[in-house]
Amino acid sequence: MRNDYLYRLNKKYMATDFLPLNGTDYIEFYVGNAKQSALYYQHCFGFELVAYAGPETGVRDRASYVVQQHKIRLVLTSSLVPGSDINKHVDKHGDGVKVLALWVDDATRSFQETLLRGAVAVQEPKKLADEFGEVVVSSIQTYGDTVHTFVERKNYKGAFLPGYKAAKSQFKSTSVGLRHVDHCVGNVELGQMNKWVKFYEDVMGFKLLITFDDKDISTEYSALMSKVVSNGNGYVKFPINEPAQGKKKSQIEEYIDFYHGAGVQHIAVATDDILHTVSELRKRGVEFLHVPEVYYEDVMKRVGHINEDLEELKKLNILIDRDEEGYLLQIFSKPVQDRPTLFFEIIERNGAKSFGKGNFKALFESIEREQALRGNL
Numbered sequence: 001m002r003n004d005y006l007y008r009l010n011k012k013y014m015a016t017d018f019l020p021l022n023g024t025d026y027i028e029f030y031v032g033n034a035k036q037s038a039l040y041y042q043h044c045f046g047f048e049l050v051a052y053a054g055p056e057t058g059v060r061d062r063a064s065y066v067v068q069q070h071k072i073r074l075v076l077t078s079s080l081v082p083g084s085d086i087n088k089h090v091d092k093h094g095d096g097v098k099v100l101a102l103w104v105d106d107a108t109r110s111f112q113e114t115l116l117r118g119a120v121a122v123q124e125p126k127k128l129a130d131e132f133g134e135v136v137v138s139s140i141q142t143y144g145d146t147v148h149t150f151v152e153r154k155n156y157k158g159a160f161l162p163g164y165k166a167a168k169s170q171f172k173s174t175s176v177g178l179r180h181v182d183h184c185v186g187n188v189e190l191g192q193m194n195k196w197v198k199f200y201e202d203v204m205g206f207k208l209l210i211t212f213d214d215k216d217i218s219t220e221y222s223a224l225m226s227k228v229v230s231n232g233n234g235y236v237k238f239p240i241n242e243p244a245q246g247k248k249k250s251q252i253e254e255y256i257d258f259y260h261g262a263g264v265q266h267i268a269v270a271t272d273d274i275l276h277t278v279s280e281l282r283k284r285g286v287e288f289l290h291v292p293e294v295y296y297e298d299v300m301k302r303v304g305h306i307n308e309d310l311e312e313l314k315k316l317n318i319l320i321d322r323d324e325e326g327y328l329l330q331i332f333s334k335p336v337q338d339r340p341t342l343f344f345e346i347i348e349r350n351g352a353k354s355f356g357k358g359n360f361k362a363l364f365e366s367i368e369r370e371q372a373l374r375g376n377l
């Protein structure tokens with residue numbers, strides 16, 4: 001009886017979820033110097049080099065380094081020739097995210113179903129093969145110049161994708177305990193948030209999880225609005241931000257000005273032990289936003305009991321928030337390139353499924369201090 005019920009429920013779910021996702025497959029950055037970026041992620045963030053494509057593997061126009069930590073896979077790509085699309089992307093946006101790749105069982109169907117619902121095609125389903133098997137990839141456009149690539153790899157056993165060879169670095173990196181991508185946030189232009197939320201709902205079958213308006217997220221100067229969309233199983237979550245009217249320039253506007261359009265603002269990566277992860281990251285040179293001591297004076301009243309020692313969290317400047325289901329610990333890096341664009345969030349969830357709303361004010365005041373230093377407030 002119960003099995004029958006589950007069967008029908010599953011069938012119904014499969015019928016309604018036209019874009020089943022297994023999670024994030026990889027995140028590809030277009031950068032000015034992939035060799036150096038790859039070493040930055042190995043040395044500072046504890047990733048390990050696992051694959052490479054470039055002249056040595058028969059790719060003449062680019063070099064790509066694939067670094068991995070548990071389930072998180074980043075690809076750093078640079079052009080080897082002038083005038084390429086990679087160069088144009090870097091020229092306009094600086095170093096930034098080009099591809100948010102999604103792991104699927106059927107990349108052809110993912111492409112067809114999303115195109116049917118209004119997606120703009122970037123890459124028709126294409127079979128790639130080498131001695132380790134075959135992969136099917138397809139791509140559609142999302143906000144700005146960012147792309148979603150569907151990756152079907154059930155018949156593949158290689159290091160990354162055909163065209164790449166397994167690689168190892170001379171540099172011995174050690175993991176800092178990062179586990180998986182928790183969410184990836186997009187910044188879009190003023191008035192564009194609802195359009196992109198609708199895109200994820202209509203074209204990709206995502207559901208709206210949470211809405212933050214400018215009353216939730218405003219400081220004396222800066223304001224923004226945000227909506228979080230999630231796929232059916234919750235493995236893929238995309239908050240979308242747009243600037244809101246404040247006394248001075250919103251941090252989202254600063255991003256849009258320097259990125260010259262919409263793009264990925266931050267990638268949140270999950271850890272099971274944020275104290276260990278953040279102390280390692282700090283030791284290795286990763287810079288974080290600073291929240292003043294006063295934040296910790298009344299934080300315990302707000303969040304109640306937590307398992308960690310507050311002094312330890314304070315020492316590392318880690319933020320705390322609670323929702324109905326539990327609490328979370330989080331911290332935000334400074335931008336990881338010279339333009340004030342992409343940054344990372346490190347998050348440890350202890351039951352909480354939210355995004356740290358209780359920390360927004362303290363956090364945004366901290367961002368504004370940095371904005372002021374850059375002369376952009």
Ligand code: FE2
Pocket residue numbers: 183185266268345355
């Ligand atoms: Fe976040």
